[in-house]
Amino acid sequence: MEDHLMIATASEGTIRIYVALTTQIVEKARKIHETWPTATAALGRVLTGTLMMGVMNDNLCRLTVRISGNGVLGSILAISNQRGVVKGEVANPKVDLDLNSLGKFDVGGAVGSGEMIVLKDLGLKDPYQGIVPLQNGEIAEDFAFYFTKSEQTPSAVALGVLVNPDGTVKAAGGLIVQLLPGCSEETINLLEAKLADISKLTELIAEGVTPSQLVTMVAPEPEKVKFLEQVPIFYRCDCSWERFRGPLLSLDPGEIGDILKEQGRVEVRCHFCNKTYHYQADQLKQE
Numbered sequence: 220m221e222d223h224l225m226i227a228t229a230s231e232g233t234i235r236i237y238v239a240l241t242t243q244i245v246e247k248a249r250k251i252h253e254t255w256p257t258a259t260a261a262l263g264r265v266l267t268g269t270l271m272m273g274v275m276n277d278n279l280c281r282l283t284v285r286i287s288g289n290g291v292l293g294s295i296l297a298i299s300n301q302r303g304v305v306k307g308e309v310a311n312p313k314v315d316l317d318l319n320s321l322g323k324f325d326v327g328g329a330v331g332s333g334e335m336i337v338l339k340d341l342g343l344k345d346p347y348q349g350i351v352p353l354q355n356g357e358i359a360e361d362f363a364f365y366f367t368k369s370e371q372t373p374s375a376v377a378l379g380v381l382v383n384p385d386g387t388v389k390a391a392g393g394l395i396v397q398l399l400p401g402c403s404e405e406t407i408n409l410l411e412a413k414l415a416d417i418s419k420l421t422e423l424i425a426e427g428v429t430p431s432q433l434v435t436m437v438a439p440e441p442e443k444v445k446f447l448e449q450v451p452i453f454y455r456c457d458c459s460w461e462r463f464r465g466p467l468l469s470l471d472p473g474e475i476g477d478i479l480k481e482q483g484r485v486e487v488r489c490h491f492c493n494k495t496y497h498y499q500a501d502q503l504k505q506e
Contacts, residue, residue: 224274224303224450225430229438232445233402234410236437237275237395238430241267244305244454245380246388251493252308255315256382258292260324262309263380264358265295267393269307270452272337272362273299281340288356290331291316298491303452306491324380330356335365359393366397373398375414379421390425396437409439456492463487463496467503475503 224239245263248254254262265286273282279301286295293310319325332353339347349369354360359378366374374397381390394417396410417423417436428436430449435441467475467485478485485498 220427220429222452223430224271224452225434226274226447226450227434227438227444228399228447229434229444230402230406230440231443233399233406234439235397235399236434236444237271237393238433238437239267239271239393239452240424240430241270241391241393241452242388242424244270244452245391247454248307249386249388251491252312254309254312256386257316257324257326257329258309258312258314259382259386259388260380261286261292261314261326261329261358262295262297262307262312263388263391264326264378264393265297266305266307266454267378267391268358268362268376268395269297269299270303270305271393271395273301273305274303274450274452276301276339276341278341279339280342281338283336283338283340285336286330286333286353286356286358286361287336288330288333288353290329290356292329292331295330303450304455304457305452306454306456308490324382326358327356330358332356335361337365337369362395366395375410377414377417377420379424381421381425390421392420392424392430394420394433394437406439410437413437413439456489456494458489458492458494458496460496463489464498464502467498479503 222240222243227236249259269284282299284297291314295309297307299305316325335351337349351365351368354364359376363374363376366372377394383389438444479500488495
C-alpha cells in the first residue's frame with residue numbers, strides 16, 4: 220500500500236481526524252541517514268507528525284519542526300509543506316537504546332529534555348514561531364501539547380514506528396484527532412474510549428489496516444464520518460546544484476579561494492538526502 224494521508228471529520232463536524240501511513244517515507248529516511256533502531260523511531264515520529272501538521276495549513280509555504288533535546292540523539296529536524304512532502308534529519312543517527320519499561324523504543328530517553336520549535340512560513344514578511352517545552356520526548360505527546368498550548372486546539376496524537384529485526388521499517392504512521400467547537404462531553408468520552416482501543420497503532424498498520432479504516436475505528440460515531448481528502452505523501456528533498464551555489468557565492472572570496480587551493484574544488488553535501496555537489500573555481504565567480 221502506498222503512503223498516504225486521510226483527512227476526515229466526525230460527529231457532525233465537531234471532530235477532525237488525520238491518519239497517515241508513512242512506512243515508505245520512514246524507510247527511505249532510514250536508508251538515507253543509515254539510522255539505528257531508536258533513531259529510526261524518533262526521526263520517523265517527527266517526520267510523520269510534521270507532515271500531518273503541514274497538510275493542516277492551507278496557506279502554508281514551509282513548516283519546520285525542530286525537537287531540540289539534551290539526549291544522545293541531539294536535535295531532530297523535519298521540514299514539510301501543504302502538499303504532503305517532507306524531509307528531515309537527526310543529529311546522531313547511530314543510536315539504539317534498550318527498550319523502555321513498556322517494551323517500546325526509549326525515544327524519550329534518547330531525546331532527553333528540551334523544547335519543540337515550530338516555524339510556519341505562510342508567505343508573510345515574518346514566519347510564525349511557536350516554542351513549547353518537551354513533555355517527555357516521546358514526540359506524540361509533545362505534538363499534542365503544542366497543538367493545545369500554542370494553537371488552542373485540544374488534540375490527541377499517536378505516532379509510531381515498528382522496526383524489523385534487521386533494522387528496516389515494518390510499519391509507520393500517525394493519528395491526530397482534534398476537538399472542534401461544539402464537541403459535546405458525551406462525544407469526548409466516546410472518543411477517549413475509542414482511542415484507548417487503538418493504542419497499538421503500528422501493529423494495526425502492520426496487519427494491513429488502512430488509514431480509512433483507522434478513521435472509522437477511532438470515530439465516536441462511525442456512521443457520521445465524512446471523508447474529506449486523501450493526500451499522497453512523500454519523502455522528497457528539493458536541493459539542487461543551483462540552490463547551494465547561491466550561498467557559496469555569498470561567502471568570503473578568500474575563504475572560497477583557500478578551499479579551492481587546497482582541494483581543487485568545493486564540495487557540498489545535503490543533510491537531508493546526502494547528495495553531494497561539486498563546484499569548480501570558474502563556477503563560483505561573482506557575476
